[in-house]
Amino acid sequence: MKKFFQVVGFSLFAIVAFALFANYGIPKINPAPPPVEEKVDLGAMTIESFIALGDRIFNGKGTCTLCHNAVGGRAPMLDSVAAKAGERVSDARYKGTATDSEGYIYESMVEPSAFVVVGFGKSGTNDTVSPMPNVSTGSIGLSDVELKAVVAYLQDKAGSDVTVEIPTEAPADEEQEEGAERVVAKTAEEVIENYGCTMCHKIAAGEGDMGPDLTKIGAAKSREYLRRAILDPNANIAVGFDPDMMPGDFGDQMAASELELLVKYMADSK
Amino acid sequence: MRLVLFMKKYRFILLAVFILTAMVQVFDLPLSETPLAGVQEVMASTEEAPPSAEKAAAPTEEGVDAAAVAYPPAPQLTEADYPQVKGVNGRVFIWLAAQLHLWFAAFVLAVPIFVFIIEAIGMATKNKKYDNMAYEFIKVSLTAYSVTAIFGGLLAFGLIIFYPDFFKYLASIFKESMIAYALIFFAESATLYIYYYGWKWLQGGFRKWVHLSLGLLLNAVGTTLMLLANSWVTFMMSPAGVDPKGAFLGDSWAVIHNFLWNPINLHRVIANIAYGGSVVGAYAAYKFLTSKTSEDRAHYDWMGYNANFIAIGALLPLPFAGYYLTAEIYAYSQQMGITLMGGVFAWLFIIQAVLIGALFLSANYYLWCGMGRSEGAVRYTKYLKYIAIAVVGAFLVWFTPHTLVLTNAELKSLGGPYHKYLGPLGIMPAKNTAVNIMILATFLSFMLYRRCNKVATVSWETSGNAAQVALFTAGIINILILGIYYGYFTNTVYKVAASIPQVCTTLAVIILSTVIDTLMYKGSKEVAPLKWGAVPDRAQYALFLLAVSFTWLMGLMGYVRSGIRQHWHVVDIMRDNSPDAFTPTLGFAANMVSAGTIIFMAIVIFIFWLAEISTKKTA
Numbered sequence: 072m073k074k075f076f077q078v079v080g081f082s083l084f085a086i087v088a089f090a091l092f093a094n095y096g097i098p099k100i101n102p103a104p105p106p107v108e109e110k111v112d113l114g115a116m117t118i119e120s121f122i123a124l125g126d127r128i129f130n131g132k133g134t135c136t137l138c139h140n141a142v143g144g145r146a147p148m149l150d151s152v153a154a155k156a157g158e159r160v161s162d163a164r165y166k167g168t169a170t171d172s173e174g175y176i177y178e179s180m181v182e183p184s185a186f187v188v189v190g191f192g193k194s195g196t197n198d199t200v201s202p203m204p205n206v207s208t209g210s211i212g213l214s215d216v217e218l219k220a221v222v223a224y225l226q227d228k229a230g231s232d233v234t235v236e237i238p239t240e241a242p243a244d245e246e247q248e249e250g251a252e253r254v255v256a257k258t259a260e261e262v263i264e265n266y267g268c269t270m271c272h273k274i275a276a277g278e279g280d281m282g283p284d285l286t287k288i289g290a291a292k293s294r295e296y297l298r299r300a301i302l303d304p305n306a307n308i309a310v311g312f313d314p315d316m317m318p319g320d321f322g323d324q325m326a327a328s329e330l331e332l333l334v335k336y337m338a339d340s341k
Numbered sequence: 342m343r344l345v346l347f348m349k350k351y352r353f354i355l356l357a358v359f360i361l362t363a364m365v366q367v368f369d370l371p372l373s374e375t376p377l378a379g380v381q382e383v384m385a386s387t388e389e390a391p392p393s394a395e396k397a398a399a400p401t402e403e404g405v406d407a408a409a410v411a412y413p414p415a416p417q418l419t420e421a422d423y424p425q426v427k428g429v430n431g432r433v434f435i436w437l438a439a440q441l442h443l444w445f446a447a448f449v450l451a452v453p454i455f456v457f458i459i460e461a462i463g464m465a466t467k468n469k470k471y472d473n474m475a476y477e478f479i480k481v482s483l484t485a486y487s488v489t490a491i492f493g494g495l496l497a498f499g500l501i502i503f504y505p506d507f508f509k510y511l512a513s514i515f516k517e518s519m520i521a522y523a524l525i526f527f528a529e530s531a532t533l534y535i536y537y538y539g540w541k542w543l544q545g546g547f548r549k550w551v552h553l554s555l556g557l558l559l560n561a562v563g564t565t566l567m568l569l570a571n572s573w574v575t576f577m578m579s580p581a582g583v584d585p586k587g588a589f590l591g592d593s594w595a596v597i598h599n600f601l602w603n604p605i606n607l608h609r610v611i612a613n614i615a616y617g618g619s620v621v622g623a624y625a626a627y628k629f630l631t632s633k634t635s636e637d638r639a640h641y642d643w644m645g646y647n648a649n650f651i652a653i654g655a656l657l658p659l660p661f662a663g664y665y666l667t668a669e670i671y672a673y674s675q676q677m678g679i680t681l682m683g684g685v686f687a688w689l690f691i692i693q694a695v696l697i698g699a700l701f702l703s704a705n706y707y708l709w710c711g712m713g714r715s716e717g718a719v720r721y722t723k724y725l726k727y728i729a730i731a732v733v734g735a736f737l738v739w740f741t742p743h744t745l746v747l748t749n750a751e752l753k754s755l756g757g758p759y760h761k762y763l764g765p766l767g768i769m770p771a772k773n774t775a776v777n778i779m780i781l782a783t784f785l786s787f788m789l790y791r792r793c794n795k796v797a798t799v800s801w802e803t804s805g806n807a808a809q810v811a812l813f814t815a816g817i818i819n820i821l822i823l824g825i826y827y828g829y830f831t832n833t834v835y836k837v838a839a840s841i842p843q844v845c846t847t848l849a850v851i852i853l854s855t856v857i858d859t860l861m862y863k864g865s866k867e868v869a870p871l872k873w874g875a876v877p878d879r880a881q882y883a884l885f886l887l888a889v890s891f892t893w894l895m896g897l898m899g900y901v902r903s904g905i906r907q908h909w910h911v912v913d914i915m916r917d918n919s920p921d922a923f924t925p926t927l928g929f930a931a932n933m934v935s936a937g938t939i940i941f942m943a944i945v946i947f948i949f950w951l952a953e954i955s956t957k958k959t960a
Contacts (some may be wrong), residue, residue: 074630081882082942085699086935093692093931102685102924105908105917127453145679159563202675208585208911210676299359 101276104264106132112217114236115323118223121237121319125224126219127267133206135221146203147188152176164198173234175272176222180213255326259336262329266321272279274340282317283309290341297337301330333336350391366505382504390442394860412513415587415915416506423919424503431503432921433933440498440896440937442492445894445944446570447609450563452482453533455651457518457556464549474644476540479649479661481957482617483537484948486530499717504919507910514589514596517571522569532559564610565828566787571605577911578902579673587914600673604666611655611662616891617674623888624949626881628675638874643881647709652887653704653787660697660776661844672904675910681905682769687929689901696894698736701881703890705732708786710880717868719881724789729802738775740927743767768830773840777820784851788858795865806863809854816850819843892941896934904930 111124129135138146156172159165166183169175180183183201190199206213213221216238223235256262260275269277274285288297299306304317321330394805416422423431432824456475499510514517530606538556579602580587582595585889589596625645632638671678709725712718741763765771799805827839906912908922915921925933 075629078627078630078885079946082885082889083939086893086938088690089696089890089893090931090935093693094928096695097927099926099928100688101926123571127937134676137684145675204674204676206941210907210909264603284353287365332765341837 080246100278102299103131107265113216117266117320118233118236118237120318120320120323121220121235121289122227122233123320124217125220125222125227126318128221129224131267132211132217133213133221135206137201146192147191149225149227149228152179153226153231162186171234172226172229172231173222177218178223180218180221237281243287248315256329259332262325263336265329271317273338283312285337286340288340289338291339292339294334298330298334301325301333343459347462348643352667357791380542390723391683396724412589412591414767415911416582418506418915418918420918420920422503424504429479430921431499431919435496435499435503436933437937437940438492438496440899440934441761441941441944442496443899444892444937444941445485445489445492446567446896447613447616448620449482449486450567451615452478452485452621452651453556453559453563454614455537455555455617456482457560459647460553460556470643476645477644478621479537479540481621481948481952484951485945486533488948490526490943504910505913507917507935510915511573511576511912514576517593518569523564525569526567528563529542529559529566532562533762533806544747546644556953559955567609567613568602568606569597572602572607575601575605578670578677578906578910583914585914587841587911591681601669604662607664608659610664611659614897615652615655615659616895618648618650618655619884619888622648622652622884623945624648624952626884628951628953629881630878630950634686635874640873642714642874642876645881649704649707649884649887651923652891653783655702656700657784658689664773664840664844674912677905680907681901685924686901686904686927688742691895691899692931693894694736694739694907695891696897697776698740699886699890700894701732701736702819703886704728705783705786707880707883707887708790710876711790712793713877714871714873714875715868717796718793721789721793725786727783728786728789728959732779735779735782736764739772739779741766741771749853765829768828770824771838773843774820774824774828777843778817780847781820781850785813786852791858792862794868795862796868797861797865799863802920805857809857810851812850812857816846819846882891889938889942892938893934896937897930900930900934 079212101122116124135149136194139149152197153172153176155167156175158168160169160171160175160207165177167178167182169178169185175186181245182205183203184199187198187201193200193202202210202275207218223233226233226235256265263269263275263277266304268274268285271280271282272285273280292300296307302322325333425431456479459471459475459478463469463475532555536552536559539552539555543549543555576596576599579600581599582592622645625641625648629638629641629645632641667678667681670681674836680689706726710727712722712725740869743764797805823839823843823846904924907924908917909915910917
């Protein structure tokens with residue numbers, strides 16, 4: 072019986088050791104929740120908020136940065152794609168129908184093989200077939216409005232003129248969704264998730280690093296300061312960060328109760 | 342009459358040809374081509390892979406129309422469509438039932454494979470020891486068989502209770518194969534019972550051939566069951582034979598033969614054998630530790646050695662099969678591939694490295710301890726420390742993450758998340774190089790073990806040894822150069838291009854060394870009779886670690902295989918809108934896997950106990 076308990080003890084020790092390593096030996100990462108369709112009020116949309124929507128889709132639902140990043144090198148960087156569109160549409164290898172940067176970027180998302188940047192094609196296709204999926208279908212499934220928002224974002228990112236016009240009305244199925252009453256978030260976590268705060272900030276389960284770390288912001292700043300920082304982000308810029316990074320229209324987008332939930336959450340984060 | 346004599350004389354070969362032909366039909370192997378052409382075909386299929394289910398399933402207009410009439414699209418569910426049972430989390434229930442079913446199924450499918458081989462060896466060598474060992478192996482798996490069925494039933498009930506619409510959708514597509522599965526399950530049970538209970542009855546002469554043929558049939562039926570179940574799982578990952586909205590197009594073979602089916606099939610067959618070997622090894626280890634007589638210790642030491650041999654034999658090619666599967670996942674969907682290796686699951690592969698390190702170290706350690714059985718081992722023990730250094734070094738490279746876990750201050754002082762020297766070890770070319778060297782080092786351990794009780798009598802022994810040293814040296818240099826050149830001095834796209842020549846190098850070294858060793862030790866002298874049972878108890882704990890690590894690793898990889906579907910029941914076709922659609926954290930998954938492993942081990946101990954009491958006689 073002694074051997075039996077020794078064997079059981081040894082096996083349990085190995086199992087617990089593996090579990091402890093998995094729990095404490097590697098970083099704790101909370102996978103992103105399943106994406107939710109962002110409710111878009113096209114009537115109230117300014118070009119800045121449209122670009123900000125594109126930013127959120129590019130870095131979130133669109134999963135673009137999964138491949139278009141500086142680390143993996145699996146897809147070309149898109150910082151200056153709008154500026155390069157002209158030379159690409161006149162390239163002999165170009166198979167699409169676009170004539171300008173707006174059309175080229177849109178086409179690249181729905182028909183990625185129309186032009187494949189050298190070195191980024193599928194293996195063995197001599198850069199004629201792109202490994203990128205059509206992002207208007209399948210698991211990414213961006214709508215026409217979302218695709219146009221991404222185009223606006225990429226044009227803006229490249230320093231080019233934003234030529235995209237904000238759609239005045241969504242296609243039939245989107246219109247139906249917009250017609251539904253907007254659901255106001257009931258918890259601070261919902262507000263944080265709905266407004267994509269984690270994209271840039273370390274807050275709640277998010278690990279964003281483009282903006283200041285907000286996990287202990289309540290210890291340093293008052294409620295008034297935090298409220299102003301949401302409504303007018305350029306009023307005070309944290310040391311080490313640039314102005315104009317954060318959308319300035321949260322005051323238009325958020326319900327008053329949502330704003331207060333978020334302010335209280337941050338003030339309590341000490 | 343001549344035909345009858347011919348068939349009688351070559352019945353085993355004919356049977357093997359028949360089974361191989363059947364397998365070729367099922368696997369669709371490119372045997373009609375040259376081996377090189379076969380590789381090219383695999384490569385071509387990779388290149389032509391559809392980027393998503395949308396293209397994979399792109400139907401003709403005619404097909405869509407037909408489907409619209411015959412089959413509905415996949416249902417779009419809401420939270421309300423997922424029944425809740427108070428106090429029971431549906432996902433956790435399904436997770437545990439599926440995982441436990443898979444562990445036991447892997448075990449009961451693997452054991453008949455090597456029982457068949459051992460029985461055949463026993464027949465060829467006319468050594469009764471092999472036959473007895475094969476019988477003891479199958480006895481252990483018999484009780485596990487019914488437990489597998491119990492967990493299979495639990496899984497099916499769980500799906501019907503917690504995911505009724507999803508199960509209904511799957512059943513509507515796979516109705517033929519599900520019926521076939523149930524019928525084949527009867528055939529599997531009948532064959533297994535005749536095989537086991539007829540063991541003593543079907544002994545000697547032609548009867549033994551009948552028994553061996555039953556073993557082959559048992560394996561063919563068991564493998565077919567696994568292939569069918571695999572198709573349901575891989576359909577969820579790489580759906581085929583349905584239109585973009587999930588409506589079945591009517592071709593049952595198309596939905597089975599989806600893009601990831603064969604890569605999973607190959608990986609699971611090899612992994613099952615390694616896993617079955619490790620569990621039986623744990624059984625032998627326990628029996629060894631509790632043996633009262635030196636005869637029993639010798640018997641179970643021998644049994645443990647054979648089980649470990651099976652586990653290592655299958656463990657060596659397993660990383661290659663895993664790599665092939667991953668490459669095919671990338672080929673099917675780059676997004677899915679990056680989610681697997683570069684997204685939230687990236688850190689899972691560091692946990693995997695720890696487990697594989699534990700597997701390789703315990704397998705090597707067992708072999709090194711086993712050298713104590715031979716008086717001739719002293720000639721080789723001085724080399725073991727170098728093998729240990731190579732295995733540990735390769736493990737550390739595999740274990741090194743690309744991105745380090747750092748505080749802000751550390752990040753600033755380092756100038757980024759990548760360490761100057763350790764960072765380059767975090768990418769795939771370094772890992773591929775490390776795993777190939779780890780495999781070669783383990784093979785070297787095994788070769789030395791095989792040699793330690795032999796003295797070669799051929800005149801060219803010195804030249805043969807020199808050739809083997811040259812082979813290993815050239816192989817390792819080639820693997821290093823390929824990994825370094827392609828990994829660090831070429832475009833990103835070609836970074837993993839070295840993997841195939843690296844694998845070929847490793848296989849070439851293993852095959853050529855085996856050929857040289859076999860010829861060199863043909864007609865060799867024995868140093869002294871092997872002292873079976875003369876191994877330290879701690880060697881048996883290496884076998885336990887092997888079984889526990891394998892079980893845990895299978896659970897972990899099951900989590901990631903399922904997890905890369907993210908919030909989809911069927912990728913791109915049927916979304917999971919249940920409250921549990923989110924991907925659980927690695928920590929939570931590790932706790933689930935640990936709980937499952939403990940349950941599995943507890944049941945396995947119970948099964949071992951049953952096997953033991955079945956041999957006891959009343960006073």
